[in-house]
Amino acid sequence: MLLLASLAVAAPWAPMRVALECQSEQRVDACTLVQGTLDNLKVVKSVPRSDAAVVLYLDVTAESTWDFVLMRAVLVGGALPGAPVSFEQPVKIDYRQPVDEQRAALDATLSRVLAPYLSVAVPGAVTVSLAEPEGEEDTSAKSSPWSFSVWGGGWGSWSEQYRSLSLWTGASVGVETNTDKASVWVNYDRSLELQPSLVVGATEVELTSDQSSLSGAFKTGHNLDSGWTIGAFARGAGQDPEGQYLSTFRAHAGVEYNGFPSNDARGNQLAISALVGAQGDAYNTPNTLGERTAFFPTAMLVGAGELRIDRVKLGAELSARTQLWPFFERYLFSGEVDTDLTLGDHVDLSFTVEATQQAIPGPAELDASDYEEVTRASYAQPLEVWGHFSLRFHWDATNGARNNRLDAWGSLGTTEGL
Numbered sequence: 001m002l003l004l005a006s007l008a009v010a011a012p013w014a015p016m017r018v019a020l021e022c023q024s025e026q027r028v029d030a031c032t033l034v035q036g037t038l039d040n041l042k043v044v045k046s047v048p049r050s051d052a053a054v055v056l057y058l059d060v061t062a063e064s065t066w067d068f069v070l071m072r073a074v075l076v077g078g079a080l081p082g083a084p085v086s087f088e089q090p091v092k093i094d095y096r097q098p099v100d101e102q103r104a105a106l107d108a109t110l111s112r113v114l115a116p117y118l119s120v121a122v123p124g125a126v127t128v129s130l131a132e133p134e135g136e137e138d139t140s141a142k143s144s145p146w147s148f149s150v151w152g153g154g155w156g157s158w159s160e161q162y163r164s165l166s167l168w169t170g171a172s173v174g175v176e177t178n179t180d181k182a183s184v185w186v187n188y189d190r191s192l193e194l195q196p197s198l199v200v201g202a203t204e205v206e207l208t209s210d211q212s213s214l215s216g217a218f219k220t221g222h223n224l225d226s227g228w229t230i231g232a233f234a235r236g237a238g239q240d241p242e243g244q245y246l247s248t249f250r251a252h253a254g255v256e257y258n259g260f261p262s263n264d265a266r267g268n269q270l271a272i273s274a275l276v277g278a279q280g281d282a283y284n285t286p287n288t289l290g291e292r293t294a295f296f297p298t299a300m301l302v303g304a305g306e307l308r309i310d311r312v313k314l315g316a317e318l319s320a321r322t323q324l325w326p327f328f329e330r331y332l333f334s335g336e337v338d339t340d341l342t343l344g345d346h347v348d349l350s351f352t353v354e355a356t357q358q359a360i361p362g363p364a365e366l367d368a369s370d371y372e373e374v375t376r377a378s379y380a381q382p383l384e385v386w387g388h389f390s391l392r393f394h395w396d397a398t399n400g401a402r403n404n405r406l407d408a409w410g411s412l413g414t415t416e417g418l
Contacts, residue, residue, distance in 0.1 A: 015045035016080075016121040018114070019052035021342070023308055024267075026060045027095035028067040033103045034058060037110055043118060043125040048396035050345030053079035054117050056110075059308055061267040064147055064176075067093050069106065070265045071113045074310055083120040086310075089113050090265050147174045166191040178262070179223045186216035198371070209372045212240045221256075229256045233275070239284070242372050244363075244379055246284050252277030252300065266308040275300040287361035289329075297324040311342035332358040346395055352388040 018038060022031035034056075038046050049055055059070040072088035091109040093102050119126045152169035170187030190212040198205040214237065221231030236249040254275030260268045280295045303318040315338040323330040334356040341349045362380025367373050 013043075013122050013124070015043055016114075016118055017047045017051055017053045018044050019047055019049040019055045020058070021049065021055055021311075022058045023313060023340075024058075024060050026062040026067045028060065028069070028093050028102055030058055030060055030067070030069050030093075030102075030106060033099070033106050034071075034110060037103070037107050043122045044114070047398050048345070048394075049076075049342070050396070051398045052076055053121065054083075054114075055310070056113070057310055059266045061265075062095075065094050065096060067095050068265065069093060069109070071109055072310070073113045073117060075117070080117055080120045083117045087113060087116050088265075145175045145177050147176070148172070161196050163194040164192065180221070182218075182220035184216070184218045186214075188212070188214045203369055205369055205371050207371050209242075210240065211242065211372075211376075213243065214238050223262060226261060227257050227259065229258070229262075230254070231256070241284050242376055243284060244376075246282040248279070248281045250277065250279045250298070252298070254300075268307050268309075270305045270307075271303065273300075273302045275302070286364045288364050289361045290364065291361070296326075296330070298322065298330075299324055313340040315339065328359070330359055330361070332356065332360065334358075346393055348390075348392040348394070350388075350390045352386075354384075354386045356384045358382060 020031070020035055020038060025031065035046070038044050038056075053076055055074045055076060057070075057072045057074065059072070061068045069091050070088060071091070072086060074086045075083050089109050089112050091105050093105050095102075115126050115128070148171075150169075150171045152167075154165065154167040156165040157163065166189070168187065168189035170185060172183060172185035174183035175181065176183075191209070192211075193207075193209045195207045198207055215235070216237070217233070217235035219231065219233045221229050223229050230253075232251070232253045234249070234251040236247065237245060238247045239245050252275040254273050256271050256273040259270035276297070276299050278295065278297045280293075281291075282293045283291065286292055298321060300319065300321040304316070306315045307313070315336075317334075317336045319332070319334050321332045322328055334354070336352070336354040338352045339350065343349055359382065360380050363373075363377055366377055
């Protein structure tokens with residue numbers, strides 16, 4: 001047991017300056033709970049990272065009903081001679097637990113992470129004792145690798161001339177161990193949008209849309225060792241008459257190599273996969289190749305990387321997919337780069353770039369007066385690029401005060417009617 005205690009001797013001291021950096025979020029609001037504990041510790045002062053002696057990073061990943069929180073403390077420069085450069089501890093929390101139990105688990109881990117630094121910064125603040133855990137037992141015999149979920153939801157809006165409704169429902173079954181995994185899921189969704197028609201010249205263009213789809217997939221894999229995995233993946237879908245597919249089915253087998261463990265605490269991965277298989281389609285309308293149906297072999301290379309460590313979050317995905325016969329009649333190349341960088345103490349940079357180059361047969365004929373048909377034919381565009389960029393300069397208050405008064409006023413907005 002480790003405690004952050006009140007100072008036992010009357011000696012000059014100052015709170016240790018700590019900055020909290022939350023790098024990811026899941027169902028447990030770990031960031032808010034940890035920040036609240038830091039604000040209540042007299043031997044710690046919450047400050048912006050530009051004024052911190054220690055930066056505390058929170059990384060959260062999710063699996064089943066568990067959120068895995070990794071707390072990592074990093075020493076800033078030589079602020080505390082003799083303290084470790086970095087120290088981290090994980091904690092596993094069931095998101096269904098009451099908030100007080102979640103906070104207790106986080107507080108215990110926070111104490112262990114801060115103790116090596118507080119023992120240098122404020123030695124009298126740390127008390128350590130060793131004891132056997134109480135009320136704990138090995139629960140491995142009671143655990144199950146199986147999971148099952150059912151979901152459903154929707155959203156909608158209504159006014160006299162504009163109405164929309166979206167509904168979805170589905171179910172999944174899965175089994176997962178440290179070496180094997182398999183899952184199957186099915187989902188149905190439908191979206192309706194009603195709005196006044198658009199009149200162009202003498203032509204009335206209907207803007208109402210009705211979209212639906214039924215989709216599902218099965219995936220299974222087996223870890224051969226710490227890096228290599230073999231698996232199979234099958235998926236299929238059907239769409240409404242305005243969509244591309246009356247039905248489609250794809251099945252592939254492949255192998256993956258990953259440079260990080262399958263249970264990496266930060267969710268880091270560096271994976272490359274090769275897959276071969278086949279695809280069968282039935283189209284709602286003939287495509288530019290004159291096909292109503294098609295069956296062809298395919299091959300794919302897929303790469304994915306994600307790295308989270310302290311002030312850096314980098315992610316990238318690359319894929320190359322092609323029809324094998326006739327070769328290159330259909331192909332798709334796509335790439336995405338996503339990053340969040342903390343550049344020094346006062347600059348935050350984030351950007352995302354996605355690009356797709358493809359040759360996918362589109363509909364042979366388009367009714368230019370059918371709004372829904374025209375917009376939903378965008379799947380066949382040969383090149384699509386999307387990007388996001390954000391650069392923030394900031395100089396934050398250093399007194400560590402928190403004040404949530406008048407926060408609700410922000411919901412009043414700026415461009416509403418009132």
